[in-house]
Amino acid sequence: MGAFSFIRRGLAITILALGLLLLAATGCGVPDPTPEPELTLDEVLERTSDHLLSFQTAQFQMIDEMESGRKFFEQTLKSVDGKVQAPDRTDLLVNVESPVLGFVQIGIIAVGDSAMMQFASGAPWNPLPLDQVPFNFSGLGMTLSDLLPKIQNIELTGRETVNGIETIRIDGDLVSEDLKNLITSADSGHPIDLTVWVDAEDQSLRQIRIVGNVFNDDGPGTSRLIILSEYDEPVDIQLPG
Numbered sequence: 001m002g003a004f005s006f007i008r009r010g011l012a013i014t015i016l017a018l019g020l021l022l023l024a025a026t027g028c029g030v031p032d033p034t035p036e037p038e039l040t041l042d043e044v045l046e047r048t049s050d051h052l053l054s055f056q057t058a059q060f061q062m063i064d065e066m067e068s069g070r071k072f073f074e075q076t077l078k079s080v081d082g083k084v085q086a087p088d089r090t091d092l093l094v095n096v097e098s099p100v101l102g103f104v105q106i107g108i109i110a111v112g113d114s115a116m117m118q119f120a121s122g123a124p125w126n127p128l129p130l131d132q133v134p135f136n137f138s139g140l141g142m143t144l145s146d147l148l149p150k151i152q153n154i155e156l157t158g159r160e161t162v163n164g165i166e167t168i169r170i171d172g173d174l175v176s177e178d179l180k181n182l183i184t185s186a187d188s189g190h191p192i193d194l195t196v197w198v199d200a201e202d203q204s205l206r207q208i209r210i211v212g213n214v215f216n217d218d219g220p221g222t223s224r225l226i227i228l229s230e231y232d233e234p235v236d237i238q239l240p241g
Helices: 002-025 041-054 140-150
Strands: 057-064 076-085 089-098 102-111 114-118 125-127 152-162 165-175 191-199 205-211 223-229
Touching: 041 140, 041 152, 041 165, 041 191, 041 205, 057 140, 165 205
Parallel strands: none
Antiparallel strands: 057 076, 057 223, 076 089, 089 102, 102 114, 114 125, 152 165, 165 191, 191 205, 205 223
16 A cells, blocks of 8 residues: 555656646746737728828938939939928928039928029029929828828738838839829829838838839839838928028
8 A cells, every 4th residue: 555655646746747837838827918900901091191190290211212213403313301390391402413513412491382492512592483393292291191092902911120110011003193292293194003111010101112104204113212200300491591
């Protein structure tokens, strides 16, 4: 009987130890938290639109990735760096390459119905009719919010890290005239492939890539990338002088 009791006691200790190990492996029986459900496309678009309509200031960059787009005042446009201040203030620095002068930075500042232009760093500022400003970044949030419902064949295509931020990627297409509120002299009838990246955490817009001819004289495969950042950071945009 003594040997049998010893064996039973040993089995009981072994079973208890295995049970404790199993509990430890499963977090002491506490179930894993239920993951947050993925947002639907409609929910992402609604939250992105709400953010676009609510921000007061932002910084952005628009890059002609192939440098094949329409000439800017007869010069090759490389990129545009800018700041916007709601509702109608824009400060642009247009980076171009001139066959005569080389790399040149052109300044454009618009406040309300007035705009001024500086043809090179250090040059005097001169009045510029608003209809000659090829890009309408004033009221940028509303312009981009109005663009979202025009996207056709739209779908969520996954998640990507953009500039260190986890984003939700959205793909779709539209036609060039849909961009007229953003690129004011856009020509009509050209198919455009559009990719949009929004912050996975707050659905703020982070990037847009526009691939296709916005203007008749864009080169084949022209691709423009718009990057947005620094939402609601202090900005004060005033006309020069």
